[in-house]
Amino acid sequence: MLFSRGQQLIEVILALAIFFAFLSGAILLSGRSLQTFRSAQELTDVELILTESLEAMQSIASTNWNAMTIGTFGLTSQGGAWQMQPSPDSINGTYLRTVTIDGTERDANCALVQTGQGTADPSTMHVTTTISWTEGGQNKSREVGAYFTDWKTPGACGETGQASNLDIDISLASIDATKKSLVGVVLTNNDSSSITLDTMTLTWTKPGEIGYIKIEGTNYWHSSNGTGSPQGEQPSGTELDLVDLVLEPEESYDIDVFRFDEKVDGATFTITATMIDGSSTTEVTTPPFVP
Structure with a gap:
C-alpha cells in the first residue's frame, strides 16, 4: 500500500x-x-x-x-x-x-x-x-x-528647352519586394504645352542589367519584344531610345517600373531624361529607399 x-x-x-x-x-x-x-x-x-x-x-x-x-x-x-x-x-x-x-x-x-x-x-x-x-x-x-x-x-x-518643364519626382521611389525593380518614380509636365520624352539613361551602383521600362501600364522600352532600342538587356549607363512619350500640359505619369535582372536594393540611381528637342534633366536617388 x-x-x-x-x-x-x-x-x-x-x-x-x-x-x-x-x-x-x-x-x-x-x-x-x-x-x-x-x-x-x-x-x-x-x-x-x-x-x-x-x-x-x-x-x-x-x-x-x-x-x-x-x-x-x-x-x-x-x-x-x-x-x-x-x-x-x-x-x-x-x-x-x-x-x-x-x-x-x-x-x-x-x-x-x-x-x-x-x-x-x-x-x-x-x-x-x-x-x-x-x-x-x-x-x-x-x-x-x-x-x-x-x-x-x-x-x-x-535645364533649358522642354527639359526645364519636366519634373522627375523620386520622393516616393522604392525597391519592390523582389528587389529587382525600381518603382514609384513620377514624371510631370509643368508647362502649359505638351512636351515629348525621347530617351532615358540610367546608371546604378549594383551589378545587373536593365530589362524594361513601363510607364502608365505600357512598355516604352523592352529588351526583348522590339519596343525601343537597343534590344537586349543593357548595362548601366546605356542610353535607351524609348517609344516617344508625349506628356500633356500639367499632367503626371507614373513610371510603373524600371526592371533589372539582378537585385538592386541599396543602389544609387541616376536617371537622365532627354526630350525630343535634345534638352535633358537628371535626378539622383540615394539609398535606402522606403520599402
Missing part, C-alpha cells in the same frame, strides 16, 4: 513537472510572438512616417524654396500645410523625426559631386529624414534621403 501511494505521488510530481515545463515554453513562445508582432508594427509605422515625411518635404520644396536652408529640423502640419520647425519633432510620443538639409555642389558639367569638389548649387538640396525609436531597450533608427531642386529658378545648371 505504501509503495502504491509512493508511486502515485511520483507520477503526480512528474505530471506537474511536465505541465509546468510545457506552460513555460508556451509563455516564452507567446512572448516572442508578441515581440515579433510589435517589431513588425513598428517597422510599418516607421515606413509610413518616412513616406509622409518625403511628401511633406516635396510640398515645402515646391511651395516655399526659401525654407530649404541647411540645418537640422522637424516637421509640423498647420492648417493642412507642412512647415519645418527648428528642432526634431516627436510622433505619438514614440518616434523622433529629424530632417537634415545639406547643400550640394556641382562640377563644370553640372554633375553632382562630393563636398569640396565643385561649386555650391543653391537650387539643389539633399534632404535626409531619420526616424529614431527605442525597442526592447535598444535604440533603433531608419532613414531615407533624396535630392530636391528648385525647378522654378534652377540657376546656372538649370
